[in-house]
Amino acid sequence: MTQERDNQPSPASARAEIARQKMLSAALDVFGRYGFDGASTRQLTEAAGVNLQAIPYYFGSKEGLYIATAEYLMMRINTHVGDMRARVGAHLLALDAAGKPLGEAEARHFLTEILQTMVTLFVGKESESWARFLIREQMEPTEAFTRIYQGLMRPMIEMSRRLIGAILHEDPASEHVRLRTFTLLGSILVFRVAHAAVLAQMEWDGVGPEQVETVRGLAAELVDAIGASKGSAA
Template identity: 55%
Template sequence: MSQQRRPSRDRTTAKRSDPRERLLKAAVDVFGRYGFDGASTRMLADAAGVNLQAIPYYFGGKEGLYIAAAEHIGTLISAHVTELREMVHGRLQEADLEGRGIETAEARQLLTRIAHTMAALFVSDESEPWARFLIREQMEPTEAFERVYEGVMKPMLEVTGRLVGIIIGEDPDTNHVKLRTITLLGGVMVFRMARAAVLAQLGWAGFGKSEAEEIRAIAAELVASLHREARHET
């Protein structure tokens, strides 16, 4: 019996010690802390606990590892948001086919779910190394940013923008709706991107359960603040 179970344990051990996966995890952290130029291949290999030759073997070199790290971040973020995003997208398509659209109340409910999901992700410890990497890419975007934007950011912004447009009664393709959408998500992202300032201002030691609940409530308030505005002709 023990001999039959052993291959399963060996496969699990092999998966955990996969040098490619270790390199990706290490690269997200090291590149996030030191940037592309500041991170040497030796630093990357040491952080992953692999031979220096593993980088060209698996990724073709440092640049290939950097791009792969960005795609890895996109995959990790997608694991948290894709199911909800696709559900909302499907509901929007369904309503379009029915020719009646989504009512404002339902759009607000769906948007609140998105805001809650994003808030939970941004206050989690898991998102910390991703944020360091992505903040650098926001400041000086490279091909890595394009990979994450096209794969994760753009689809989420488009779905969220559709809901914002429904709530405020405007075309989601207008800059005004796009700006409202970015502002809404930015109001949630600030808890990760400006974490130190948030904790200092609120006197919090970190984001525990009670703090996370307060942030969820604020995320819902941000959605509730969206409303139709009277547009006056001039």
């Protein structure tokens, strides 16, 4: 019983963690809207409902908060994709260890799962602040981009490349497969990046469960279409 109590966080540390999480959540939105230079420390703390001293106390500086926000973003996204990525990655490693090739059918299955997970993740409203932050880092990369790319984007892109290479029976490192990978992933991300245009063209009032399922179905169609016509460029 005593050991269980010792393992529980103290009320003070629990409050500190709550405050830290509030700051990270608010910073993701504020930095996404205004960028690092445009976001003032007052905006950041007011959005989180904390005092100005909270930034140096918890993060050392505004720069420290920005990097921590990037790590927080990766953590949030990984709660959605982490299990799937680990499962697919473990399967690929097992095939490599056994010296077995990745079959086209299972490559299509895994790629469909990746795309449909992306739809659920990025088409819904929760991803608005994530997208703003990520787009800013794409346009003007900082240390935050390096961390997000190495820790999240690169593993997913390279996994998708391997799956597409298996479907097309091409080298995953080839320029063609690399380009096909970005084209395919971009066809899902456009629903977030061009959100307003999508709503206008589709005549949707918003994106709810029905719309998400429709786009998930489209994701499966996109995977089915890869390499479907042998007589034209795959």
